[in-house]
Amino acid sequence: MGTFNKHIFLIGFMGTGKSAIAQQLGNLLGLSVADTDSLIEETSGMSIPELFQERGEDYFRKLETETLGKLAFLDRKIVSCGGGVPLKRENKEIIKKTGNVVLLTASAETIYMRVKEDTQRPLLKDNMNINYIEELMKKRQPEYDKTADIIIKTDGRNIFEICEEIVSRLKKLEDTE
Numbered sequence: 001m002g003t004f005n006k007h008i009f010l011i012g013f014m015g016t017g018k019s020a021i022a023q024q025l026g027n028l029l030g031l032s033v034a035d036t037d038s039l040i041e042e043t044s045g046m047s048i049p050e051l052f053q054e055r056g057e058d059y060f061r062k063l064e065t066e067t068l069g070k071l072a073f074l075d076r077k078i079v080s081c082g083g084g085v086p087l088k089r090e091n092k093e094i095i096k097k098t099g100n101v102v103l104l105t106a107s108a109e110t111i112y113m114r115v116k117e118d119t120q121r122p123l124l125k126d127n128m129n130i131n132y133i134e135e136l137m138k139k140r141q142p143e144y145d146k147t148a149d150i151i152i153k154t155d156g157r158n159i160f161e162i163c164e165e166i167v168s169r170l171k172k173l174e175d176t177e
Contacts, residue, residue, distance in 0.1 A: 025078045035079075036071075100173060
């Protein structure tokens with residue numbers, strides 16, 4: 001497969017498949033994979049729900065920016081970003097400057113089906129329903145769209161198809177740079 005000279009950042013709403021796709025893409029391209037949420041949990045010694053509850057969302061968002069700043073200087077990786085990463089200007093600047101940004105999308109219904117049993121989603125804690133997911137997605141969509149180099153729909157598709165499309169679209173992107 002082609003050699004990409006930058007990080008590949010996967011962004012998108014929770015439940016769009018960022019973590020699973022990052023793993024598969026890493027295998028496919030022979031690159032290591034990083035997950036901003038996992039890195040934050042490791043460095044803070046707390047789970048994401050604990051961080052939200054004990055330190056608040058602003059503190060969590062600060063850790064997110066610090067984590068991206070550190071990742072920027074590491075060897076090329078596939079980076080699965082937390083759903084809120086593109087909402088902050090500094091984060092957008094870091095990922096746009098150091099990588100290619102792939103936005104994964106899915107319908108609110110698909111996302112609900114994927115996350116409804118997951119208790120590790122603080123933003124959905126008391127709002128595990130399609131309408132709330134849709135509202136939050138609508139709020140975030142303009143920032144996601146502005147940040148993305150490539151947009152890929154994940155509804156009703158398997159990981160291999162999605163990864164193949166990402167690789168072929170990244171090759172085209174690289175050819176035009």
